[in-house]
Amino acid sequence: MSEITPDLVRHLGVLARIQLSDEEVTSLTSELDAIVDNIAKVAQVATPDVPATSHPIPMQNVFRPDEVAETLTTAQALQNAPDADGSRFRVTAILGEEE
Structure with a gap:
């Protein structure tokens, strides 16, 4: 028996505030069911x-x-800098803020 049903997927969509089409519900139902089955398989050997x-x-x-x-x-440190100001590298402002 499948644990993931279309109604459960719709409910999860509501909880996540995601509007799902009927095609998405169908697709997600099978994908989530496969994920749950794989987790169960791992749990058996873990x-x-x-x-x-x-x-x-x-x-x-x-x-x-x-x-x-x-x-x-x-x-x-400054010997190969393209532009320096005494003891600092001088660079162009990138955030539009001139200081």
Whole structure:
């Protein structure tokens, strides 16, 4: 017996404030029913002895450790800038606000 009926889909549409045509109700009824069936299949095999996974292969942190090092001086950072104002990059305003 199907858990998802056209009346349920119409009710969900009302709750979500979505106006659904008859064709959409028919389509969504079969699609949602297939989704519920697939979730039920997964629930059957997802027993307590099967560990939960978020990824099919083991993952590990790929970041390197932070290391203190020399940083660029202001002059070095600005040396190739198309436009600079002393100690800052100068860029064109993009939000229409001139400061």
